Amino acid sequence: MLLYDCRTAPSPRRVRIFLAEKAIEIPLREVDLRHGEQFGSEFRAITEDVTVPVLELDDGQRLCDIIGICRYFEEVHPQPALFGSTPLERALIDGVQRWCDREGFYAVMDAFRNSTPGLKNRALPGPADYPQLAALAERSRSRIERFFERLDAMLGRSAYVAGPRFSIADITAMVSVDFAGWIKMTPAAEQTRLHRWLQAVRSRPSAAA
Amino acid sequence: MLLYDCRTAPSPRRVRIFLAEKAIEIPLREVDLRHGEQFGSEFRAITEDVTVPVLELDDGQRLCDIIGICRYFEEVHPQPALFGSTPLERALIDGVQRWCDREGFYAVMDAFRNSTPGLKNRALPGPADYPQLAALAERSRSRIERFFERLDAMLGRSAYVAGPRFSIADITAMVSVDFAGWIKMTPAAEQTRLHRWLQAVRSRPSAAA
Numbered sequence: 337m338l339l340y341d342c343r344t345a346p347s348p349r350r351v352r353i354f355l356a357e358k359a360i361e362i363p364l365r366e367v368d369l370r371h372g373e374q375f376g377s378e379f380r381a382i383t384e385d386v387t388v389p390v391l392e393l394d395d396g397q398r399l400c401d402i403i404g405i406c407r408y409f410e411e412v413h414p415q416p417a418l419f420g421s422t423p424l425e426r427a428l429i430d431g432v433q434r435w436c437d438r439e440g441f442y443a444v445m446d447a448f449r450n451s452t453p454g455l456k457n458r459a460l461p462g463p464a465d466y467p468q469l470a471a472l473a474e475r476s477r478s479r480i481e482r483f484f485e486r487l488d489a490m491l492g493r494s495a496y497v498a499g500p501r502f503s504i505a506d507i508t509a510m511v512s513v514d515f516a517g518w519i520k521m522t523p524a525a526e527q528t529r530l531h532r533w534l535q536a537v538r539s540r541p542s543a544a545a
Numbered sequence: 546m547l548l549y550d551c552r553t554a555p556s557p558r559r560v561r562i563f564l565a566e567k568a569i570e571i572p573l574r575e576v577d578l579r580h581g582e583q584f585g586s587e588f589r590a591i592t593e594d595v596t597v598p599v600l601e602l603d604d605g606q607r608l609c610d611i612i613g614i615c616r617y618f619e620e621v622h623p624q625p626a627l628f629g630s631t632p633l634e635r636a637l638i639d640g641v642q643r644w645c646d647r648e649g650f651y652a653v654m655d656a657f658r659n660s661t662p663g664l665k666n667r668a669l670p671g672p673a674d675y676p677q678l679a680a681l682a683e684r685s686r687s688r689i690e691r692f693f694e695r696l697d698a699m700l701g702r703s704a705y706v707a708g709p710r711f712s713i714a715d716i717t718a719m720v721s722v723d724f725a726g727w728i729k730m731t732p733a734a735e736q737t738r739l740h741r742w743l744q745a746v747r748s749r750p751s752a753a754a
Binding site: 393397399400401403404405407408411412422423424426427428429430431432434435438442459460464466467469471472475478479482 | 602610620631635638644651668669678687
């Protein structure tokens, strides 16, 4: 088993944290995104998505989706459960994870990719070039503000974003907040519940993964 | 149990099809999106997202996410399995479903909401108003073309989008293709594998749900 990884990128970090929470160790292979290794023929043969993470199983089959990879490990190594234990927990965690992904992670990605000078024509990950849309970067920043606000409100109702226990939704949320730091957006000082949670999740050993 | 629904909207249709595949019948309550019922105080008390579907459980707890709702029913009524049966199947289906959602469903939503005269300032679903971005609508149309191309290629490798069996990924993909019809985008005639699959999934009784 092998995980194609990039130490500095937010997407594979989500998987590394998930693995650390489950105390699973697998070999990592670094892909040098900064110098465009993902666009070379060797990596294109691994995945046409030209993105990391990619999990290669022992039979050569590959999984190229963050949540798909995490789901695989949840199935083969169920404890601690990070997708929930009961039908209702699983439903809530899937829903909150999706919300954090859409309103947090992808909003930050849109803001970052549509405004960073080094990413001209790379407004979306994947094999196709798309020009940056400055107005989309701007709109995304406003979405991220709302993401912080609502996260703070949610964390007033439960210790973790999808309930009383740490879950994959917390991983998505924490990595999204950290990723927002790349575009100099951080939760406001008065979002104290969000800060309390951030301190808690960032101090878990897995956060260093 | 009660599902807040809207007969004409693509999002709740995904849940209705899922329920039909599992032969689960639950009461539906129509929300009149066309006349803005979702923005009224009564529906805002149901969900601050002001979107359908919403599943209300017998204890009053509510699930407001399409996939979260489907996951709940998969857990309490596992057969037929629409999220896969083995760890690898579950991982692949989660990944392909997410890809169809992002590159299909949300791309169509962006193209539609950012170009439809009646949706000025409603470029995103949810409680906040966002102005339309014509350039985003245009970019999304190009994304949808690639979605059709890749779907056609995927369907050359397996009978259904995430493998040999019908899954939730097929529901997301089919509803996305149908939704693309709203902005007059349809698969090209030469995408024969995509047309073969479309005919198969559209002729399942669940497609009428």
